[in-house]
Amino acid sequence: MRLLMLGGTSFVGRAIVADALRQGAEVTLFGRGLTGPELFPGVPRLIGDRDTGDYSALRDGSWDAVVDVSGYVPRQVGQAMAALGDRVGRYLFISSHAVYARTGLQPGSDEDTPRRPPVRDTEELDEDTYGPCKVACEDDVVARYGSRATIVRLGKVAGPHDVQNGLTYWVRRAARGGRVALPGSPEQPIQLVDSRDAARLVVRLLLDDRPGAFHAVGPAEPITMAELIATCARVAGTRVEVVPVPADAVSPFFPLIRPASLWATQQRSAARARAAGLPATPLAVTIADVLAWDRERGEPPLPFELSPAEEAELVAGVRA
Structure with a gap:
């Protein structure tokens, strides 16, 4: 080809x-x-x-x-x-x-x-x-x-070489351990597709000469924000406590957070793409690869992130 x-x-x-x-x-x-x-x-x-x-x-x-x-x-x-x-x-x-x-x-x-x-x-x-x-x-x-x-x-793509916040923020934050401020609901559904899975789908569609529209979404099993953060911590070998904080206390563009009115945007069907060849890299593998890549590049500043002091203040306010 x-x-x-x-x-x-x-x-x-x-x-x-x-x-x-x-x-x-x-x-x-x-x-x-x-x-x-x-x-x-x-x-x-x-x-x-x-x-x-x-x-x-x-x-x-x-x-x-x-x-x-x-x-x-x-x-x-x-x-x-x-x-x-x-x-x-x-x-x-x-x-x-x-x-x-x-x-x-x-x-x-x-x-x-x-x-x-x-x-x-x-x-x-x-x-x-x-x-x-x-x-x-x-x-x-x-x-x-x-x-x-x-x-x-x-959908939301994750993996090594992603220069946006997305998964990288939560991988980096969970690796520090401790109390993690979550400006939203722990039960929010989240869909992340590994960039390499999306690539595999694209190439497969071309090799099969297949027309039509296809969702590139993942992971294979439904996951919530709390489960995502917990998986990030498990991969990094740390312990975390997720502390929900008011969403209006941070930027409206906080990584991966969606209001409840948009939760359905994180619950789309991948059935057509799976049938056409979209693989499903385990989320823990994607997280581990992002963690290794981010550390290798020296963990540069992200487009938006809470400083430890800002996060501690938000968590303390909730505790109070």
Whole structure:
């Protein structure tokens, strides 16, 4: 399989490239060449810029499939499709669960759940526009490639090389042990998919030439926030006490925390993706690998984290 990656040297794309190479694919990377230039030596790199619309490096060549990891707005996806035309077999677009409408959502929702109305008139991505822009991208890919289009909707992805908070925060925090402030309910459901499992699904779909939309969610068994933190502590060899604290006492973007009205977004069905080949790495393995990677890189500051003093103050307030 000759595979073109639009993006692919950061996190999810990196895992896809690694898995595709293990499967014997001939991979070509397209991007600015700024992220991970030392990765994948010997893999051809085509230099371009989706932000400026520079796709000139794609004017020649053909591929059995393209994986679009870095398309966020319809212009980017439209320009890529115009540049590639019919010189690609299958177009696999990496989308998000942000495409779905949130009102009336029930646990166990599948890929046929109603989506939000598409948005095409902005490239400013925020809570209100990110999902609708992804909807527009999905629609455009399906309109252009039809049965040669595949959509993979990622849930929250976790694993080594994740530069966002997510699981890394809780792994690092549980490894310190002690009283852990949880700004929410211990019973909140949480879905995390290992980046390498998501990659395996993507490559399997391409090898099987399979169309349609698929949820990339995990783990295999339902888990709560309290159970997640406890598993992090067990892997790290520490003891923790989870102390619920008021959610409004911290940033509304606290890692992995969702209000009760959105709990169903963390209970989506993975049945279709499992049947298509999505594996299920044990959560403890994902946690152990994140812990080792984070320590190896020196545990740099995260985009958002409570300092020990801030956390102690929150816990003391609850105790009082």
